[in-house]
Amino acid sequence: MLLAFDVGNTNIVLGVFKEGELIQNWRLETDNNKSADEYGMVINQLFQYEGLDVGEVEDVIISTVVPSVLFTLQHLSMKYFNKRAIVIGPGIKTGLVVKYDNPKQVGADRIVNAVAAHAKYGGPLIIIDFGTATTFCAISEKAEYIGGTIAPGLKISSEALFEKTAKLPKVELEEPGNVICRNTIHSMQSGLVYGHMGMVDYIVKKMKKELQDYSESEEPVKVIATGGLATLIDSGIDCIDHVDKLLTLEGLEIIHRKNKRQK
Known part of the structure; x- marks a missing residue:
């Protein structure tokens, strides 16, 4: 095992x-x-x-x-x-070509997600990981890690509102149902959840456009979401094609197979 x-x-x-x-x-x-x-x-x-x-x-x-x-x-x-x-780090075989200015700066989780997503879904890809930070990674059809975006995650944003304001309470991260809200808790939930959905939608649209410069085919860009809050965000937007919560674990298994003989 x-x-x-x-x-x-x-x-x-x-x-x-x-x-x-x-x-x-x-x-x-x-x-x-x-x-x-x-x-x-x-x-x-x-x-x-x-x-x-x-x-x-x-x-x-x-x-x-x-x-x-x-x-x-x-x-x-x-x-x-x-x-x-x-x-996971320098010297480990992944099958990816990392185009980052300094490849060592790319988080291990982002590399592992890219390996798994490209193996499962092909490319070009946008991978969104809803963790402590919300990260967006762009992968070409040739398994090139091109780059991406890092934004504060939903939980960080929620905690910042609570910690940096005198009267705003902690809230559960869930949809309130409306953006015109009549109480503080729903107003905060609206800003946090729907604001995050709007950010995701905008970054995906912009990233898809920029990915055209790296693509040699007419294959559509697939958008894969992972992380604990992926389902919540996916419920309110249409730009995510697949929610795959175990993507990172699957990527680790793939990388293990590529490196098993090196041990």
Whole structure:
């Protein structure tokens, strides 16, 4: 079995693959203060609850945008699974040609998403990841990572309103149904959710137009959304073609296959 870690600023998503098939996944809170032993105990309990044997884990792969957690998970991998984890970063085979000015600046999660989306849907592509930040990535039909956009995520925007204002409360991130709202909570939900939908719609339209300069075919640009809030945003706009919440885990499994012999 393969154990895959997708470490974000807010959550860690774990996936277990058996013979290339995702058989189980979980979501944990990212905690910089947790030790390898604490994470190890949690993972042991999750495996036991699902009737899985940690002894069957043959490989571990990690994608992280939180450097402080990386050492912890690498230590966990050696102590609990006796495996040296594959870490997404320089030197790892992905099949992508990264056109960023400095390829090292591209987040590991964005690379992994691009690998999975291009393998599943072909190109050209726009990939939107609704995480702590909302990221947009443009991929050509030749598997070139061209670049993208980074915007504050919905949760960050919501927390900023609460923390930086004296009277505005915390609100649930859901559609209020109207943009002309008659109370503060609905007014905030409207601005946050519908404002984010409008941003996504505008950036996708502009990105599709710019992608024409990199395309040698007439293939339409497919828009793939992932991340915890993808379904909420997709419900109010028409520019997203597919919502694929397990995209990053699937990308990790693909990259593992490309790098298995290098270990």
